[in-house]
Each structure stands twice: as C-alpha cells, then as structure tokens.
C-alpha cells in the first residue's frame with residue numbers, strides 16, 4: 001500500500017511561526033541598515049510570547065517580516081510551515097487574511113461601523129461568514145457582549161482595543177501579532193487588554209506574539225525574547241516584571257560598555 005504524504009498538513013509539534021537565519025537589510029550603500037541579523041526564533045502554538053529590546057533593535061521589523069508585511073532579505077520566515085518568500089502577492093494577501101491576526105497600538109477601527117461589524121470585517125473581506133458559536137466565545141472572552149452595537153467613538157480606549165483583539169481572534173488565525181497593544185491605554189485598561197490576550201492563549205489556544213517596551217506587559221506572556229542590534233540576545237520563561245526589568249537593564253549597561 002502506498003503511503004499518503006500531505007505536505008501542507010501542519011504537524012502537531014510544528015511551531016505556529018518560525019524565523020531561521022532571518023536577515024532584513026533596509027536601504028543601500030551608506031544608508032544601509034541591518035535591522036535583523038540572522039535571527040532564528042520559534043513561536044510555539046498556544047503560547048504568548050513578548051518581544052522586547054531597545055528602540056531600533058528590530059522588534060517591529062521582526063513582526064512585519066513574520067507577518068508577511070515586509071519581505072526578508074535572506075533566511076526564512078514561516079507561518080504554520082509555509083515559507084512566506086515562496087508566495088506571490090495574491091497568496092501572501094490570502095495567507096495574511098486567513099492565518100494572521102493583527103492588533104495595533106492605534107486600534108485601527110472603522111468609525112462608521114459598530115463594534116460587531118468591526119470585529120467581523122476581515123472575515124467578510126475574505127468572503128467568509130463568522131462562525132456564530134466562535135464569535136460568541138470571542139465576544140465573551142473580551143467582555144464585550146453589551147457593547148456590540150456601539151460605534152468606536154462610543155467606547156473607551158480600552159473597549160476599542162478589546163474590539164481590535166476580538167477582530168484579530170474571530171478568524172481563528174494561526175497567530176496574532178500585537179504591536180504595543182497597550183501603548184495608548186491607561187494602566188487599568190492596558191491590564192484588561194493584556195488579560196484578554198492571555199485568556200485567548202489559555203482558554204482558546206491562540207498563539208500570540210506581542211511587541212512591547214513595558215516589563216509589566218511582558219510579564220503577562222509565557223516567554224520573553226530580547227533583541228538588541230537586530231540580534232536575538234536572550235529569553236526568559238514565565239517572566240516576572242522584575243526579572244524582565246533586570247534583564248533590560250543588563251542589556252542597556254552591556255550596550256553602553258560596547259558603544
């Protein structure tokens with residue numbers, strides 16, 4: 001009997017996303033900047049990973065390359081085993097719509113749509129209908145059941161960001177990338193949003209990667225990876241805010257010694 005081989009089927013142990021020797025160079029000649037220098041990192045399924053590092057260390061670049069928003073210069077960026085560099089523009093757009101969720105610092109909600117319409121918009125753009133039971137679960141997880149008919153201006157910043165988190169979760173993406181999701185929020189609303197992101201990992205099995213400068217935010221993650229000068233320097237598991245802060249201070253003093 002011949003064996004069936006299905007190359008696109010994700011292995012249970014395969015990470016949700018993986019960078020291998022990922023290098024990203026911007027510009028040419030004298031203005032050339034190596035934003036990422038051979039970074040290898042895996043983002044395990046159903047885990048919450050924070051990406052930290054000084055300003056200009058390559059955090060956003062890593063996220064953009066892993067999300068297929070920016071092409072890599074060399075090395076590999078994969079989502080669920082799919083090599084992004086092999087996809088043409090059409091397939092890359094489809095992959096981003098179907099497999100990636102985004103949460104940005106500035107919420108990015110459409111003002112004329114209700115909370116519910118904002119949440120389901122990416123799915124509708126992809127020509128899919130939201131799964132009603134899943135939508136209920138996501139709405140309950142982010143605590144928005146009483147706010148679905150509200151427009152963004154009728155919601156607080158924290159509630160708007162919860163809508164953005166729900167929007168990222170509704171399509172059940174392979175991975176959610178959050179870029180400083182609490183950067184525009186007061187500490188109480190920020191803590192709520194981080195709690196919901198963490199619940200989406202613990203209770204819904206979502207994979208989340210979050211860029212942050214804030215050790216308290218990073219302490220909500222299962223793991224923190226540290227970048228400096230475009231290189232992966234270190235990582236912490238089950239981080240506390242104090243442990244993250246200590247590690248950040250150690251990098252800063254190392255950086256000062258080598259500059």
Ligand SMILES: Nc1ncnc2c1ncn2[C@@H]1O[C@H](COP(=O)(O)OP(=O)(O)OP(=O)(O)O)[C@@H](O)[C@H]1O
Pocket residue numbers: 026027033034035053054055056057058059060061062
């Ligand atoms: N589109 C671009 N063109 C040229 N250089 C860029 C571009 N995007 C980023 N860079 C450079 O790449 C390096 C890494 O930038 P990146 O935005 O990834 O850092 P970051 O760690 O996210 O910084 P921050 O914490 O300040 O947001 C920086 O030196 C930056 O100036």
